[in-house]
Amino acid sequence: MSVDIGVVVISSVLPLLGVLVGTAATVFGQRSTTRESRIRSEEERRQTRRAEIKSVISVYLEAAQHLQTQLYAREHGREVSDIPVMVEQIWLAHAQVDIVCSERLRDPLVRHATVLNEVARHEEDHPDWWKAVLPYKAILLDAIREELELTGSASPRAAADGPDGSRSLLSSYLSMRSELKGKSARDDFPQRDR
DSSP: OHHHHHHHHHHHHHHHHHHHHHHHHHHHHHHHHHHHHHHHHHHHHHHHHHHHHHHHHHHHHHHHHHHHHHHHHHHTTOOOOOHHHHHHHHHHHHHHHHHHSOHHHHHHHHHHHHHHHHHHHOGGGOSSHHHHHHHHHHHHHHHHHHHHHHBTBOOOOOOOSSTTSOOOHHHHHHHHHHHHHHSOGGGTSOOOOO
8 A cells, every 4th residue: 555655646746846847947947038138138228328329429529520610710711600500509419418428428528518619709718719629628538438438337417516416507607617717728637739
């Protein structure tokens, strides 16, 4: 009788063990697939974010380069009538970058846009506009490189001036303008060639 009970127990337990092993393998496989899918999804999201950041930075740099070309033409005696429109394009492109980029890019971006605004709108205060712009451009390009290197890491925007985390563009502009009137940008930053 003991052999019969052993056979019954074994014949009952073996299918149950098979079900448990099969279930464990299925759960393990699903977890592995889910983890791989999550990693792939995160990488795709990071690449999409990086492409978006590169795109808006490119638009800003193109607008800045166009304005600089016109400032150069003005410096060499050519009539350039649409400077105010180009300055507004700089601020629009600035806003697009500011929306998607991290806080570490914000200050160099505001400073660069502000100095371009200053030299474009106040030509008489900046006879050598390139010397005023160059240090800020160098700092901005360094910040852009860092932004693109660190894209994809968790980098929530830090709180800025306002209680909601926003920073007043006007206060940044006025601060930068008073800085520019008080001293030359070349006093603050090392010089680089054109």
